[in-house]
Amino acid sequence: MPRPALISREQILDATLAVADEEGLAAVTMRRVAARVGVTAMSLYHHVRDKDDLLDGLVERLLAELVLPEPGLSGEERLHGLAISLRQAAARHPDAFSLLLRRPVATEAALAVREVVYAALRDAGVPDDLVPRTERLISTFVIGFAASEVGGRFAAHDEAVRDADFEWAWRHLSGRLSALTPEPAGAQA
């Protein structure tokens, strides 16, 4: 006889993110997450396939927190807004964020974010055939920077320096989007 579910996948992911934030990614265990939702570890297997699926769910959650920029803004403004939003998500969830670099962008949420970036790059003047490649360049830098920050690679610098660093680098990277060429800029001179 069917029995009403006591817990849901959403509740499980809430608990997982909370554990990751409060005690680090290493503390994310099936047993600990289960305890947090008030259930035994084995019960989780009715809602997530295995621990890997649980971690994929964490990535979904992170991407869901990104604030998609207002369509009225310029392409460059939308790109900048997304980048800021990603750094903020990293700051809120430092340990979980490292998962972004360890898992392929295959989820629906990840693909949606990528489409937003594509559109913004086109509006910013990037030639169509360079859009995907430029997206990879920009996202690699932004995710790499955010991961470095929260991972401790920039531990010697406080937040103000990192903020200034990021904005400086961002403007150097984004300031010439409309001048991007298939061949390097220097090769044309």
Next chain:
Amino acid sequence: MPRPALISREQILDATLAVADEEGLAAVTMRRVAARVGVTAMSLYHHVRDKDDLLDGLVERLLAELVLPEPGLSGEERLHGLAISLRQAAARHPDAFSLLLRRPVATEAALAVREVVYAALRDAGVPDDLVPRTERLISTFVIGFAASEVGGRFAAHDEAVRDADFEWAWRHLSGRLSALTPEPAGAQA
């Protein structure tokens, strides 16, 4: 009575890297590494402080594999050589490489590499006061790119595409080193 050591820290790190390469970072356990050098897990604690120290040792090993560029080359050529070398190290040790983004650059080897980059940037024409910041920009991109490749974030693209991507991005990033300004390039026009 003192007893000659059966194993050394170097042997332990050799075994750790081998396990990481063959079976992944998740398979790097004190017990498994110990078994590989022919000893019990507890014996490792006489040569490494704990598992974290073991992982720090892995990072040392990775950095030790970097081919430092010949001093005779130009600043830009030396930077390019280092970047290539880093991508190759990542390809050789895909799982272990992700540790580079999760641990601060505090070891002697890491600081040495940074100094090489500083010198190359100065020779490439970067103004002195922008050198550290530019190093963070470049290393973030290169490490982020290499980590994305081996971590599977670019899994949809094969090696030839990734190679072309990297060289294209690299030339766009490095081609204007001597034109870097404290304020964004666009703000000066």
Next chain:
DNA sequence: ACCTGAACACCGTTCAAGT
């Protein structure tokens, strides 16, 4: 359909004991 207890094959680390 959902949840559970018991079990299996693992972990990192401490400690007392051996040489």
Next chain:
DNA sequence: ACCTGAACACCGTTCAAGT
């Protein structure tokens, strides 16, 4: 000084049993 066995407090996951 170095290595070990036993032990402690954990893991992820399977399986049979309960409702």
